[in-house]
Each structure stands twice: as structure tokens, then as C-alpha cells.
Amino acid sequence: MLAPSRILRATPAQAGGGRDRWSLVEEARESIAAGSKSFAAASALFDPDTRERVWLLYAWCRRCDDLADGQDHGRPIEDHAPADELDAARRLRAIRLLTERAFEGLPTADPAFDAFGLVARECGLTREMAEDVIMGFELDAAGWRPRTEADLARYCYHVAGAVGVMMAVVMGVPKDDEATLDRACDLGIAFQLANIARDIAEDDAADRCYLPVEWLVEQDIEPGQLMKPHHRPELAEMAAQLVTLMERHEAAAKPGTRHLPLRSRWAVLAAARIYGEIGREVRARGTAAWDRRVVIGRREKLGHVIVALFEALRNRPPVPETMPVWNRGDILIDVRMAGPIAEPPMDPLPDE
Template sequence: MLAPSRILRTTPAQAGGGRERWSLVEHAYDAIAEGSKSFATASELFDRDTRERVWLLYAWCRRCDDLADGQDHGGEPTEHADADKRLRAIRLLTERAFEGLPTADPAFDAFGLVARECGLTREMAEDVIMGFELDAAGWRPRTERDLARYCYHVAGAVGVMMAVVMGVPKDDSEMLDRACDMGIAFQLANIARDIGEDDAADRCYLPIEWLVEEDIEPGQHLKPHHRGELTDMAARLVTLMERHEAAAKLGTPRLPFRSRWAVLAAARIYGAIGREVRARGQAAWDHRVVIGRWDKAKHVLGAFWEALRNRPQPPETMPEWTRGDILIDVRMAGPIAKPPMDPLPDEE
């Protein structure tokens, strides 16, 4: 005989879905150590509480990215046929994490924990998820403004969340703008470095209008006879990166010393990736650009003195892409949909 519904136990809401905090932190560290060696290096410079929260947030970002693409820590993406189902799962699990309900996935439980501890919002999370949605749909930017919006979703919005994790108030627009600039700078460096890998996965983040300006046929930008034009476009990406990088540093003086040091170290490492792509010229995609261990150590040391001096120089020209303008485009696209809470269909 079934028990009356009035005496059935409900699942209690707990930050982290009821998992032990130490186990979530351990899982999150493994995720960042495997997924991003550059960011893992910089993250070690934070104080312990901030460092662990940065790892918890990263674990969610990494897991969502893998789910959206059907990957495992950035491996080969799968077909886009079930992209809608995967995005639906991401939104459902993220909503459960916000509610403090168990998700059966430590990365989402980790997000629920850091969201509760730092006051991350559903709007912040949805801005990031929209970037995964663009990738899962095989989206490509037509204009430079499209590229700006993409960089915001996949990295600028993450920068905003990272700033809040570091203790920046959610209503401090100036600091969040600078954090967004830092994320965009990182993403521009990644795009410049990964042009060859993205092409192998049938992706291209160079705006179509840039390709048209260079008189490059669709899908032909990596052909040997277009290497000169491709080098010019990569240099254009790096110039944009440097502008956002310099603007982002204007926000670092208000961070605690160790957070400032970590952010500046990450900026130096990612900036070095972009500048190495530019320096290699037409050979930039023959071998993946990697910043070696000793070079990372030099950047960490340089960031220490930069953080100690704490006098960032403003860029000659502030970035054309601003968080405010991008958010207008994002919000005009429509309200954030309430995530579906009905169960996902069983696998066939």
C-alpha cells in the first residue's frame, strides 16, 4: 500500500545538491587542470576561498561546453542533430542547481554551490548558456558586431561571473564592464589561435564581412593561397584583443592584491598566445601555439610586479564593443525563457 502524499519526504534544497563541498572542489580542480592549463596556472594565485570558487564556476562552464558540443574536455564535437536536447538538459540542470536540488552531475552541483555563496543570478547564467547555444547550432558571425556578441556570450559573460566570484558587487557596472573586456580579450586570442582547429570542426568565427573584404571564398580561408589574407585577419583579431586587454586592466587596481595578481597573470598568458599568433605570421597554424611552463612562470612573475605597481595604462582608444551595447542587442533578442522543468525523454 502506498503512503499518503502528505507524509512523503521531499528532496531538501541544499547548495551543492547535498554533496560535500570538498568533493565538489576536488572535482572542479580536476576539470580546470585538464581543461585549461593556462587558467589553472593563474587560478593558483588567488586566495583559497576565491580560488576554490573560481574552480567551481569553471567546472560548470567546462561541463556545459562539453554537453553542448557532445565533447569530453574539448575533444571532437558530435553531430548537431540532438543539440536542442543537450541545451535543454543544460538549462534544466542549471535551474535545479539554482534551486539547490541534486543534479547527479558534480559540475552542476558545484555551480549551485558557488551561485549560492556568491549571489550569481539566472540572468548571468543564461547569458553564458546562450553562447553554448550558438556553438551547438553551428552559428557563424556575419558582421563584426556579431563577433562581439559571440565573444560576450562565451567569454565576456563568464568574466562578469568571475568578477562577482572575486567579490565585485553585482551593481558595480564599471568593474563588470572591465571584467567583460578581459573575457572578450581571452576569447579573441583563442579565436586567432584556433582558426585551423575550428575549420577542422567545420566552424569559423571570422566575420563573413571580413572574408568578403579579403575576397575569400566560403570555407577557403585556410587554403595556401589565402595565407596572407588570413594572417592579416588574425592580426586584426589580436589588435582587438590588445585593446580589450588594456581596457580590462583599468579595473584591476580595485581588486584585492592576490586577485589582481591572478587576473594580470591570466591576461599576460592569454595575451602572449595572441601575440605569438601574430608573430608567427603565415606559419601560425602549422603547429598549435602553446605557452610553455617557463614562459608562464615569467608571466606570473611579471604580473606580480605589475600588480604591486598597480598603475595600469589606459589604451589609446577604448574598445568599440562595450558590454552595454552588446547587452542591448542581447536583451532585444527577447526575454530569457523560463527553463522547462518536465523530465527529459529517455535515450532511445
């Protein structure tokens, strides 16, 4: 009889879990096309190599988000019951296990995680970077709500600022260039603040709220009454506060683009202008901001892309006089001190 060691062989570690790179890139391209038309359009401004790596990273972010929420490209799955606390914890554990396998170069049976393993190996993304992003999904799964502006900054860091850091590394920023990574974090936070301002009504319908509790208390808004018509003036005021914070992070982020290659600088500046316009349109609409969803039309987007090209060619972004109150260093200190969210007890997952 042959010895078992001659029959069973360990799975070899390979970037991308052994999948063909072209197929992973193509799956990632389809993911971004289905999940975010705006991001897909903006990615066309990158050079081909960077564009593919941005797609690979996006595919992982999108897949983690969908797994955490039980969705498909950000849309609810038909006849899918909302996840309870235990189910959500198991989903997060699965995300962490699959991500770890991707880092090890082992097959995950999921193209998005294999894609992440590939881009992580090519660009030097770290486990700590990935965990910072996963903690954002954990906050949402736990139904976490910010009590203070500092909490809001922490949330925005996890769900967008940490992604900005990873995107910067994908664009070629060295991992020890902390100043540029800080600016990339600022841009991600600015994007998320614009999203929060625009999506207040949608989040409220999903029983989520990312406005700090202390703001709601200051405005005398009763629990569950956020979207009532008589609170629209207060809501518009808080949205304006969000946009003011967004503009500070937006302005702080732009000097960091000086160190990016031209096409990456162009893409980032175009995205900054488009997301900034979303926030400013919410503020301009005032109490009517949530009567219909704020969108930026194709003509307006094209205008921002053209202006961003001239900004990228000139490459002299102004340095703001006032930096944001919350910066990446302070947020990371708070994150490390707070530690992970406690998970409820669960049965162990089957062995791999």
C-alpha cells in the same frame, strides 16, 4: 493505510544539492586539471577561498561545454557520432534544466552542476548571468557564424565575456559595480579573440569559422577555401585584425583590476599577459601562424607571472586613450533585442 503525504517528502533545497562541499571542490579541481593546465596553474595565484570558488565555476562551464558538444573535457568521445540539430537542442535544454535545479538547491546527479549551485549561492551569481553563458553554447550548437564585427563581439561576450563577469563576482566584485564588471567582460573578450586567432585552422577542420563574413568578403575568400595556401596572406591579415581588437579589450580591462584583492589582481594580470602573448605570437608568425599550434612555454609563463606580480603590487594600470568599439552595455542591448535562438520542435523530456 498511511497517507501518501506521510511517505513522500519533498527534496529539501540545499546549496550544492546536499553534496559535501569538500567533495565538490575536489571534483572541480580534478576537472580544471584535466581541462586546462594553464588555467589550473593560474588559479594557484588566488587566495584559497577564491581559488575553490573559481574551480567550482570552471567545473560548470567545462561541463556545459562538454554536454553541448558531446565531448569530455574538450576532447571528442571515441565512437561518438556528431550531434544533429534535434540532439543538440535537447542537450541545451538539459543544460538549462540542470542549471535551474542547481539554482534551486536541488540535486542534479551531476557534480559540476551541484558545484555551480554551491558557488552561485555563496557569491550571489544570478540566473541572468548563467543564461548569458549558456547562450554561447547555443550559438555553437546552432552552427552560428558571425556576419559582422558586432556579431563577433556578441559571440565573444557569450562564450568568454559573460564568464569574465561571473568570475569577477566570484572574486568579490559587487554585482552593482557595473564599471568593474565591464572591465572583466573586456578581459574575457580579449581572451576569446586570442583563442580565435590561434585556432583558425582547428576551427576550420571542425567546420566552424568565427571570422566575420564581411571580413572574408572583403578579402575575396571563397566559401570553404579559408585555409588554402594561396589565402595565407589574407588570413594573416585578418588574424592581425583580431589581435588588434584583442589588445584594445586587454588594455581596457586592466584598469578594472585596481579594485580586486591583491592575489586576485595578480592572477588576472598574469592571465592577461599570457593570453595577450598568445595573440601577439600569432600576429608575429604571420602566414606561418597555423603551421603548428601557438603555445606559451613554462619559462615564458613564469616570466609573465613575475612581471604581473610587480604590476599587481604597484596597482597603477594605465587608462587607455581609446576604448574598444564594442562594450558590454551595447552588446547586452543587442542580445536582449535579438532574443534566444529558436529551437526545433522536440519531444518533452521525462518529468523530473
